Amino acid sequence: MSPADKLRHLLSQDKLHVMPCCFDALSAKLIEQAGFGLTFMSGFATSASRIGAPDLGLMSYGEVLDQTRNITEATTIPLIADGDTGYGNAMNVRRTVSGFARAGAACVMIEDQLAPKRCGHTPGKAVVSREEAFDRVRAAVDAREDGADILIMARTDARHDHGLGEAIERAAKFHELGADILFVEAPRTTEEMQTVCRELPGPKMANIVEGGETPELSHEELRDIGYAIAAYPLTLLAAAMKAMCETLAALKQDSSREDLIMDFKTLRNRIGFNDYYEASSKYKSSQR
Known part of the structure; x- marks a missing residue:
């Protein structure tokens, strides 16, 4: 099966898919070796590891595409790539989606933030108008229909400034336009998460950031609410950074490692x- 077909098969199962997020080929290999069925290339973690900078729209399309290709060449599980805002207007979105498909990604995420984007659990983010957001999803779907074998994850950050109702309305339109997976970023309570899953059709993704705005529910709770995917974007990066800092401290003190x-x-x-x-x-x- 193609990467996209592998992901379609996973999404056809009535279960929650727990998805640790990677940031390079090695972290993706470890995720596969641990028995997880899919992964997501976290923009936050990739920006930190590749350019040593925060996820504030500093990485270019070419850098993200190169990292995607490194990951897909090192693994066999489906990868969801972070397509950010599409790197420009609707025509840029089409090129972005086609490029990720050629690089072997099973799915690409396109979001409605104002460029340059920001991490979904940090301050200062804003979204574009409905019209521009819908154009981005239309362009992504058009790229798929033009032959890009890839799924489209449509993300909205409208909850932050405009409330949950606006976020749900945007996401519903994304589904109507042809998005395969919906991602309403940063609901703040369990009740909001339940509302998202109750009111929106198709597969939904929860984004669980330890210490972030969204409740850290158990896998069972997330499954019962109705999520198809639970992403953990910073878990591996945070664990690796903690381990490296502790090891560096031990090395500096000439103590056992x-x-x-x-x-x-x-x-x-x-x-x-x-x-x-x-x-x-x-x-x-x-x-x-």
Whole structure:
């Protein structure tokens, strides 16, 4: 199956898909090795890891596309790519969606924030008009209908400035225009999350940011509410940063790091050295 077909198959199942988010090829490989069925390339985490800067629209389309390609070449599970605001007008959105499809993404997220966008759980974000938001989704769907084998996730951040009602109305129109997955960002209570799932059709995604605005419900609660996907955009980045800071402190103090780091044998295996050696064993010229 194509990446998009793999994701369609997952979404046809009556269950919650727990989705840790990646930020590079290695984090995506670890997600797959842990047995998760799909992943999302978090814009927040990717901006932090690739350019060492906050997710405030600083990464270019080319940088995000390159990171997407690295991830899809290293893994087999479906990847949802962060298409941001589409990187321009509706024609840019079409190019963005087509490019992510060629890069092997199963789905691309397009949002209605004003460019340059901001992380959904940080201050200062604003959304474009309904007309511009709808044009972005129309353009994304047109790219798919022109031959891009990719799903469209339509995101709205209207809850922040305009209330939940406006966000739901926008998301309902996104579905009407052809979006495959709906993402209403940052509902603030369990009741708001229930309203989103009750009033909107099709698969919905919950975005669970530890310490963010949306309640950190259990997987069972999210499933019972009606979400199809639960994304955890910063869990791996936060865990990795904490581990690196603790290890750096131990190294600086010349104290033991044994309990802080992965052993070398496991490290090599996780990265893929053993797979490489096995594949290369039949080529004499590769055994030097």
